[in-house]
Amino acid sequence: MNTQHPSPRVPEALFGEPELEARWRARFSAARVSLPEWALDAPHARLYVSNASGVWELYAWDQATDTHRQVTDRPNGTLHGTLSPDGAWIWWFNDTDGDEFGTWVREPFGGGAKPVPALPDVPAGYPAGLEIGHRLVAVGVSTDDGSALYAHRDGRTERFYANENDAEVAALSRDERLLAIGHSEHGDSRHPALRVLSSDGFDVVAEKWDGEGKGLTALAFSPRKGDPRLLVQHERRDREELLVWDVEADTETELDIDLPGELVGDWYPDGEALLIAQFDKGRSKLYRYELATATLTPLDTPPGWIGGAGARPDGAVEYTWSNAAEPPLVRVREPGGEDRVLITPPGERAPGSRPLTDAFVDGPGGQVHALVSTPENDTRPAPTVFLLHGGPHSADEDRFSAYRAVWVDAGFTVIEVNYRGSTGYGSAWRDAIEGRPGLTELEDVAAVHDWAVSQGLADPDKCVVTGASWGGYLTLLALGTQPDRWAAGIAGVPVADYVTAYADEMEQLRAFDRALFGGSPSEVPDVYERCSPITYVDEVRAPVLILAGDNDPRCPIRQIENYLDRLAARGADYEFYRYDAGHGSLVVAETIKQVAIEVHFAQRVLGLV
Structure with missing residues (x-):
């Protein structure tokens, strides 16, 4: 990078009141844990x-002795790890x-030895x-050449699958006879x-494809040895539902579960019932389903968002x-x-925040669901942050967010928009952005923006658009295509120049982009040009803050530098x-540090400090 770009200010504090300053920082620094596997x-x-x-790292917990051990200790943290079925080994991605980009390593559960390559071949x-079994390990690797799947058994490693398209190791049967993979040989x-x-020779036992525009996801094989049933998520009726597939008989049973929203599930340990999670309009519930x-029996969980759940061998459900308003907890519901x-x-639990309310706004593609959070001193119209989620196949939910909370503390109304492309609202809603990504989502954001202004909720002269990843991409695209709406923009790890991003990003994302855009940049150049923020960079009038990581394989740094150079030139x-x-x-x-930079930037631009 030759151009020296201006750096943002790093404020010593966001708030004059020490109590408020300590509170927002504590929401991020308070210790939290994921659902233990x-x-x-x-x-x-x-x-x-x-x-x-x-730093976010892996921890081992021996529940029998209630002892905890920090497993990994790396400068930039570690998120991906799992256990061998006998509990003797911890595997983590290095x-x-x-x-x-890396390899799997493993170390003893109890520690005492350095990690070693788990699969050196x-x-x-x-x-x-x-997927780790007692006798068989199956692992998938993606590179610029496509996908390759490997099996390790009896000290020998073999590649049993390779394709230029995206593929993954998905599920291993309890007796390790059957291995499910997901693939996109059809190009999507x-x-x-x-x-x-079959794990013995890797002959095909069964195949399932529901046709164009209808995906299938292997969730898990039955926990019973010798049981060939595979739990599968499908979308045959415009939403994510469940079926049980006997892969050896090649027969299936679609589960007719009368619940709104979308469903995901896992097995109870006896193989006779399923633990069902229902996601609907930004909230979730748990159910037990007797096959x-x-x-269908509801489990009485508090209203809000369930980020993960599993049924223990004794029938207890952890989630x-x-x-x-309330920070996350890991809970268990006993039998x-x-x-x-x-x-x-x-340490202390993170301080709480404000509850949110729902808004349903008529948009060009149907009703748009938005979540609204207002400051304690709710003086309207207020400076407003439109916080756009990443993905795009994700959604904003009624869950705790330290990031949302600090904006509310700073006196902003926060509006989160589950635009077309979001999950949880049906397959048609999720896929409506195909062939026109970015621009489609921003039509929904514009509809919610108009609604918020018309309701006296948002000050039209003090609206900030922000987001990270896909939300950062939408932020830059909004600044260029909707310049009259935004007083400032904050884009974290964004796509800024889509053609260059495509050239540099990981192959799994290139495959995703080809499916979303309708081809590669050489095949559909007009679509990439029309949907790329750099196309509209000369129309950007609002001050913009961009944050990016040097080693990002999803939104690589070179394409961000291209966009910054264009900003600098004008x-x-x-x-x-x-x-x-x-x-x-x-x-x-x-x-x-980054959150302080972002909030202070918006405050300065809007004249609030």
Whole structure:
């Protein structure tokens, strides 16, 4: 990078009141834990992710002795790990400074030895699934050449699948006879097909593809040995639902579950019932579904968002929960009905925040669901942040967000828009952005913006657009295509120049882009040009802040530099913050620094400080 781009100010404090300053920082620094997984045949051996050290790292928990051990300790953190079924080994993915490219290593659950390469004969790459059995390990690797799947058994590693299209290792049967993979040999990685192979020779046992525009996801094989049933998520009726597929008989049973929204599930350990999570309009609930009788029983969980759940061997259900006002907890619902906190991180719990309300706004493609958070001193119209989620196939929910909370503390109304492209609102809503990504979502954002102004909620002269990843892409695209709407823009790890991003990004994302745009940049150049923020960079009038990581494989740095150089050439009002990490930072202090930069930038631009 030859151009010296202006750096943002790093404020010593966002708030004059020490109590308020301490509160927003504590929301990020308070120790939190993920839902601990357990070893299949040794359920006392647990593994979770926590920020207790100040960096998100893996921790081992021996539940029998209630002892905890920090497993990884790397400058930029570690998120991806799992346990061998006997609980003897911890596997974790070893990349370089957050670039997501690397190999799997393993170390003893109890520690005492340095990690060693888990599969030394498997080349480095981006992870594409991992299934660990007692005798067989299957692992997927993605590189610029496509996808390759490997099996390791009896000290020997073999590549059993390779294709230029996206593929992954998806599920391994309990007796390790059957291996399910997801693939996109039909050319559409956003709507994958399934294939089940015999682990002895890797002959095809069964295949399933629902046709164009209808994806299938293998969730898990039955937990019973010798049971060939595979739980599958499908979208045959314009939403994500469930079916049970007997892969050896090649027969299936679609589960007719009368619930709104979309469904995902997993097995209870006896293989007779399923734990169902329902996602609907930004909230979620848990149910037990009896396969023999098709009986659905709700589990009485608090209103809010369930980030993950699993049924233990004794029938207890563990889950993570939060809502906008209350920080996350890992809870357990015992078979007898008692619901309690499972694990308490060290130190004080994060301070709470404000609840949110729902808005349903008529948009050009149908009703748009938005979540609205207002400051305690709700003086309207207020400066307003439109916080656009990433993905795009994701959604904003009634869950706790330290990031949302600091904006509210700073006196902003925060509006989160589940635009077309979001999940949880049906397949047609999710796929409506195909062939016109970015511009379609921003039509929905504009509709919600108009609604917020018309309701006296948002000050039209003090509206900020912000987001990270796909949300950062939408932010830059909004600044160029809707310049009259925005007083400032803040884009974290964005796509800024789509053609260059495509050239530099990881192959899995290139496959995603081809499916979303209708081809590669050489095949549909007009679509990429029309939907790229750099096309409209000369129309940007509002001050803009961009934050990016040096090692990001998803939104690579070169294409961001191209956009910044164009801003610099025309003397635009912009600032750039560059940091040593990948697609975001796992270091708590770095996250706090970036949030302070972002909020202070908006306050300065709007004349609030």
